[in-house]
Amino acid sequence: MTSGRRVRTLFAGLMLTALVLVTLDARDDGTAPRGAATAALEPLGSPLARALQPVRDLDDAVRDLLATRAENRRLRAENEELRARRAADADLVRQVEELRALVGLRDDLALDTVPARVISVTPSNFEWTLTIDAGTDDGVTRGMAVVSGDGLVGRVLLATGDAARVLLLIDPNFSVAARAVGGDGLGVLDGRGSEAMRFAPLDARLPVAEGDELVTATFPGSAVPAGIPIGRLTVREDTDSRLRAAYGVGPYVDVAALDHVLVVLAPPAPEVPSLEDSAGVPLDVPGPPPSPAPVATDAGADGVDDADAAGSG
Amino acid sequence: MTRRVVGMAVLILTVLLVQTTVLPVLLRPGFLPDLAAVLAVLVTLERGTRAGLRVAAAAGLGADLLSVTVPLGGGLAVAAVVAVGVGLLRPYLGDRSDVVAVPLAALGAVVAFLLAAALRGLLATEAVLAPAMLVAGAVSTGLMAGLLALPLLGLLRRALGPEPEGRTAGVVG
Numbered sequence: 001m002t003s004g005r006r007v008r009t010l011f012a013g014l015m016l017t018a019l020v021l022v023t024l025d026a027r028d029d030g031t032a033p034r035g036a037a038t039a040a041l042e043p044l045g046s047p048l049a050r051a052l053q054p055v056r057d058l059d060d061a062v063r064d065l066l067a068t069r070a071e072n073r074r075l076r077a078e079n080e081e082l083r084a085r086r087a088a089d090a091d092l093v094r095q096v097e098e099l100r101a102l103v104g105l106r107d108d109l110a111l112d113t114v115p116a117r118v119i120s121v122t123p124s125n126f127e128w129t130l131t132i133d134a135g136t137d138d139g140v141t142r143g144m145a146v147v148s149g150d151g152l153v154g155r156v157l158l159a160t161g162d163a164a165r166v167l168l169l170i171d172p173n174f175s176v177a178a179r180a181v182g183g184d185g186l187g188v189l190d191g192r193g194s195e196a197m198r199f200a201p202l203d204a205r206l207p208v209a210e211g212d213e214l215v216t217a218t219f220p221g222s223a224v225p226a227g228i229p230i231g232r233l234t235v236r237e238d239t240d241s242r243l244r245a246a247y248g249v250g251p252y253v254d255v256a257a258l259d260h261v262l263v264v265l266a267p268p269a270p271e272v273p274s275l276e277d278s279a280g281v282p283l284d285v286p287g288p289p290p291s292p293a294p295v296a297t298d299a300g301a302d303g304v305d306d307a308d309a310a311g312s313g
Numbered sequence: 314m315t316r317r318v319v320g321m322a323v324l325i326l327t328v329l330l331v332q333t334t335v336l337p338v339l340l341r342p343g344f345l346p347d348l349a350a351v352l353a354v355l356v357t358l359e360r361g362t363r364a365g366l367r368v369a370a371a372a373g374l375g376a377d378l379l380s381v382t383v384p385l386g387g388g389l390a391v392a393a394v395v396a397v398g399v400g401l402l403r404p405y406l407g408d409r410s411d412v413v414a415v416p417l418a419a420l421g422a423v424v425a426f427l428l429a430a431a432l433r434g435l436l437a438t439e440a441v442l443a444p445a446m447l448v449a450g451a452v453s454t455g456l457m458a459g460l461l462a463l464p465l466l467g468l469l470r471r472a473l474g475p476e477p478e479g480r481t482a483g484v485v486g
Binding site: 044 | 326333335338374378380
C-alpha cells in the first residue's frame with residue numbers, strides 16, 4: 001500500500017469515525033464520554049486553573065477599572081444633564097410662582113391689567129429701567145404702573161407700539177405717593193439707585209415704625225392706583241431736623257429676577273384745580289376752632305410744622 | 314518510538330489544557346483558536362500528512378470531549394480536513410521553516426474556525442454567526458494561532474526529536 005493510499009484510507013476512516021460520532025452525539029447528548037474526559041483532565045486542569053487565578057483576577061481588575069472609568073464618564077455626563085434639567089425645572093417653578101403671584105395680586109386689587117414679558121433689564125449707575133413687550137397697541141401709555149406678583153415694579157416711562165420702557169422704582173428719578181400701612185402715615189417714596197429707597201412721611205409725628213409695610217397711595221395726576229405693595233420700612237434715617245423723618249425701604253420686588261409683569265391700565269387720578277382756577281367756587285371750609293389758648297411756643301411750632309408738611313405735600 | 318509517542322501524548326494533553334484552561338482566561342471573552350487543528354498543521358508540516366492525521370484524530374477527539382458546544386466528532390473532522398489540506402500544500406512549500414509554519418498555522422486556524430462555524434450551522438447546535446462576527450472570529454483566531462505557532466513548534470520538535478534516518482516524511486515514529 002503506497003503512502004498516498006494510506007493517507008487517503010486514514011483520512012476516510014477518520015471522516016467516517018467523525019460522522020458516526022456526530023450522529024451518535026446527535027441522538028444522545030454525549031454527556032457520558034464528555035464527563036469522563038473532563039474528569040480525567042480534572043487533576044491537571046484544576047491546579048492549572050488555580051495557578052491562573054491571579055491572572056484571571058488581574059484581568060478582572062483591569063476590566064473592572066476600565067468599566068468603572070467608562071461608567072464614571074457616562075455618569076458624569078448624565079449628572080451634568082440632570083443638573084441642567086434641574087436648573088431649567090427650577091426656573092420654570094420660579095416662573096410659575098411668579099405668574100401665580102401676579103394673578104393673585106391682580107385679583108386682590110381688582111385691577112384692569114395687561115400682561116407683559118420683560119425683554120431686558122438695564123440697571124446701570126445712571127438708569128434703572130426695563131423693557132417690556134407691551135406697548136400702546138395694548139393700551140399702555142406713559143405713567144401707568146407696572147407691577148409684579150410681589151408688588152410695584154415701576155412706572156411706564158415711554159411706550160411705543162409693541163414695547164414700553166419702564167422706570168424702576170429704585171431709579172433716583174422715581175417718586176410715588178406711598179402710605180405706611182401700620183402707622184397709616186402718608187408720604188413720598190423716592191428711589192435712590194443702588195441704595196435703599198427712601199420714604200419720607202409728610203408728618204414726622206405720625207406713628208410710623210420700622211417694619212411697617214409700604215403701599216402706594218393715590219395722588220392727583222398719578223396713574224398708580226392705591227394699595228399696591230412696595231416694601232417694608234427698614235431703618236429710620238437721621239435727618240437734619242426732628243420735624244422731618246425718613247426711612248429706608250426694602251422693596252419686595254427683585255428687579256433682577258423679573259420675567260413677567262402686569263401693566264395697570266388705570267387712568268390718572270383727576271387733578272384738583274388750583275386755587276387760582278377755583279375763583280368763585282364755593283369752598284366748604286369748616287370754621288376756625290373756638291378760641292384756642294394762646295401759647296406762643298406751641299403755636300409757633302405747629303405753624304412751622306404745618307408749613308413744612310404742606311411744602312412736602 | 315515510545316519516547317516520541319509519549320512526547321506527543323504529553324504535547325496533546327498540554328495543548329488541550331491550554332485550550333480549555335489557559336486561553337479562556339487570557340482571551341476572555343474573545344474567540345479561541347482551535348489548537349488541535351494548529352497542532353495538526355504543524356505536525357503535518359514536520360512529519361507529513363499521516364502523522365498529522367493521527368494527531369488530528371487524537372487532539373480533535375480530545376477537544377471534542379472537553380467541549381460542551383462542539384458536536385462530538387466535529388473537532389476531529391475539522392482537524393483532519395485542515396491536516397489533509399496542509400499535506401496537499403506541503404510538496405509545494407519547500408523549506409519547512411518557521412516562516413512557513415506561522416502563516417500556515419494562522420491559515421489553518423482560520424479554516425478550522427470557519428469549518429466549525431459551518432458545522433455548527435449545519436447541525437444547528439448554535440445560532441449561526443453573523444458575517445461580521447465570522448470575520449472578527451476568523452481574524453482573531455488567525456492572529457492568536459500565528460502567535461502561538463512558534464512556541465508550539467518548539468515544543469513539538471522537542472517532543473518528536475530528530476527525524477529518523479531512512480523514514481519517509483508522513484509517518485510518526
